[in-house]
Structure formats: structure tokens, C-alpha cells
Amino acid sequence: MKITDIRLGYLSVPLKQPFKTALRTVNSVEDVIVKIETDTGHIGYGEAPPTGVITGDTTGAIIGAVEEHIRKRLIGLDLENFEEILLTLDKSLVHNTSTKAAVDIALYDLYGQMFNAPVYKLLGGYRKEIITDITISVDTPEKMAADSIDAVKLGYTTLKIKVGVDAEQDFRRMKAVREVVGYDVQLRIDANQGWKPKEAVRTLKAMEDSGLQVELVEQPVQAQDIEGLKFVTDQVSIPVMADESVFSPKDALMILHTRAADMINIKLMKCGGIHQALKICAMAEIYDVECMIGCMLEAKVSITAAVHLACAKKIITKIDLDGPVLCREDPVQGGAIFEHSRISLPDTAGLGFEHINGVVWKS
Ligand SMILES: C[C@H](N)C(=O)N[C@@H](CCC(=O)O)C(=O)O
Ligand SMILES: [Mg+2]
Numbered sequence: 001m002k003i004t005d006i007r008l009g010y011l012s013v014p015l016k017q018p019f020k021t022a023l024r025t026v027n028s029v030e031d032v033i034v035k036i037e038t039d040t041g042h043i044g045y046g047e048a049p050p051t052g053v054i055t056g057d058t059t060g061a062i063i064g065a066v067e068e069h070i071r072k073r074l075i076g077l078d079l080e081n082f083e084e085i086l087l088t089l090d091k092s093l094v095h096n097t098s099t100k101a102a103v104d105i106a107l108y109d110l111y112g113q114m115f116n117a118p119v120y121k122l123l124g125g126y127r128k129e130i131i132t133d134i135t136i137s138v139d140t141p142e143k144m145a146a147d148s149i150d151a152v153k154l155g156y157t158t159l160k161i162k163v164g165v166d167a168e169q170d171f172r173r174m175k176a177v178r179e180v181v182g183y184d185v186q187l188r189i190d191a192n193q194g195w196k197p198k199e200a201v202r203t204l205k206a207m208e209d210s211g212l213q214v215e216l217v218e219q220p221v222q223a224q225d226i227e228g229l230k231f232v233t234d235q236v237s238i239p240v241m242a243d244e245s246v247f248s249p250k251d252a253l254m255i256l257h258t259r260a261a262d263m264i265n266i267k268l269m270k271c272g273g274i275h276q277a278l279k280i281c282a283m284a285e286i287y288d289v290e291c292m293i294g295c296m297l298e299a300k301v302s303i304t305a306a307v308h309l310a311c312a313k314k315i316i317t318k319i320d321l322d323g324p325v326l327c328r329e330d331p332v333q334g335g336a337i338f339e340h341s342r343i344s345l346p347d348t349a350g351l352g353f354e355h356i357n358g359v360v361w362k363s
Helices: 059-074 082-092 097-114 119-123 141-153 167-181 197-209 226-235 249-258 274-287 300-312
Strands: 003-020 025-038 043-048 129-131 134-136 158-162 186-190 214-218 240-242 263-266 291-293 316-319 332-334 337-339 342-344 353-356
Touching (some): 097 274, 097 300, 141 167, 167 186, 197 214, 249 263, 300 332
Parallel strands (some): 186 214, 214 240, 263 291
Antiparallel strands (some): 129 342, 332 353
């Protein structure tokens, strides 16, 4: 099965309501869709959202990376030598992790089709169903409490509460949410780098002392401030998860080795795809550190790939794959099946896509 072309398209999917974090506010998922064509007629799909404030990727950069660096190196390569293709992809240019993830996802889609097996089974096949949390955007305490009630009514048992905008108000946000959802619902928080280390410790300790029962906190301090991250991890009882501080397997190794965080959030868009994410999983297994599989604001193509990884690997114990349920519509036919918090995988080959509606293909 030889690669004959790599095509690119644009996909825009409106959100049910604005998605607000300490880093950005957006109203739609904006994606580049990658389509890899082969001489056997098999097609592999991938997706990359340009999350500039986190990965540095823009739509133009994703398109340029494929057109100027990746396409010419991959055309003609045979899926039979998967290792060669992945190494070529890595070496085609530095950084550009979202672009590499989109191409990697399309390649795994083809790889699974070549063996007529779903990708999660080829990677380990640990389970075929997972439960995701849902994100509550940062807003007034009242609005966040109302959004939390709506989510619980839909059956979500874990909420990811966005904070990191103003530490004192963040405490009030958590208090308001906990008061309305009670203690049967798990609350995890994500500060998206919004606090200073001492401020993080103060805020998290206040949450501990008030019995708010926070499951974990994601990325309390700036991504590059590993010392600050470790300071928070050492000072508080709430488990600290590194998100923006860990992109590559090398970053993960450093965090694991220094114990700067208690857990790692793996995202395909940060590490460059499934083949790199597998390395992080292997290292986390060695250090016996549980991982989350997370996502950017993504539609169901790349999220399906993340579901396959999560279903394959036992070390992934926390799931934050709510991209598709935050969208007003699902343009992807096939792939993972979403029923609110419950995500399952069909036993179709590869990643199981049939068609993606609404893609504007580049000529
Ligand atoms: C969408 C997901 N639940 C999430 O919160 N992801 C990110 C932020 C994604 C983005 O801004 O696109 C996270 O920080 O965990
Ligand atoms: Mg996060």
C-alpha cells in the first residue's frame, strides 16, 4: 500500500457555547483535515486544530508544513514499512507537532486498514469503551454552577472546571460548583498556566481546607516554569498534572524523573501523534505514573485517534476527550461513538471513518 498523495482541507464546526479558558475564548473548532491517498484506493484521515496559544501552530503553518516539507518526503513510501514512514515524518521538519499528529493519525488509519483491524487492537486492545469528563468554561461562579448542573443532568460524573483567571474568584467558582453538584460528582480543575507558584499553593490549600475535594489540578503555573510546577507539586496534597509543560517524550521523561508533577496529560497535538504518545505511555508505565488523554478543541477525527490510544493503554486512566460533545454538530461519519460521557469504538478497520462532511478541500 503506497502513498500516492496527501490532500488538505479546511473544516469549521460551531460550538454549542463559547469555550473559555485562562488562555483563550473561541466559538468554533477550526481544523485542517489531512487525507492520505494510496495506490490500493485506501484513504487515511487526520486532523489538526491550530491552537496557537498552546502549540504555536496556525492554519497557514500546518498547510505549509505539509506542502513544503512532508508531502514530497512521504509520497511513494509503502505502509508495509511503517517505521520508515514515521521516522521520515519526524525528520521532515522540527516542531509542528499538530501537523505531524494529523499526518500520523492518517497513517495509523491506513495501517489499521492494511491489517483489517481497529487501531486500538493493534496497540494493545485493553478496552473498547471509556468515560470522558466535560469541560466547564471559566465564567462567573453563577454561570459555571448552572453549566455544571446541565452537565450532571446529561450524565457526566466528572467535570473539568476551568480556572486560572483570578485566584480569589477561582476559589469562589469551585465553591459555587461544588455546592450545586454535591459530592457524587468528581471535580478536576485546569488553571491553564494562570497562577504564580505561591498563588497556586495558596489557592489549592484553601480548596483542600474547605473540603472542596478536588481530584487533580492541571497546569497550575506557566509551561516553562518547571521549578514552579515542582514547588506546587511538593506543597499541596491535590495531585498536580503537567499539561502544557509536557509536549515531547523528552519533556515527559524530565517531568517523570524530577517528579515535578504527579501525572501527565498526553495530547496527540502536543507530542506529534500516536507513535510519540506511545513512548510517553511506556515511560509513564516505568515510573508508574498515571496519565490523562486530553485534547485541544478538536472535532471527531483526531479525537477518534485519541480514543483508540486510550482504549489500548491501561496507563491512561483519566479521559478528557470532550471536543466532539462541545460541538453543535458532528461532521464525521464513522469513528468513535459518543453518547454524552460514554465513548465506544466499533470494530471497523483502522480508525473507521466513512466520510467527513463540510470539508473545503484545497486544490
Ligand atoms: C477541550 C479540552 N477539554 C481542554 O480543556 N483542552 C485544553 C485546552 C484546549 C484549547 O484551548 O483548545 C486543556 O488545557 O486541557
Ligand atoms: Mg489542560
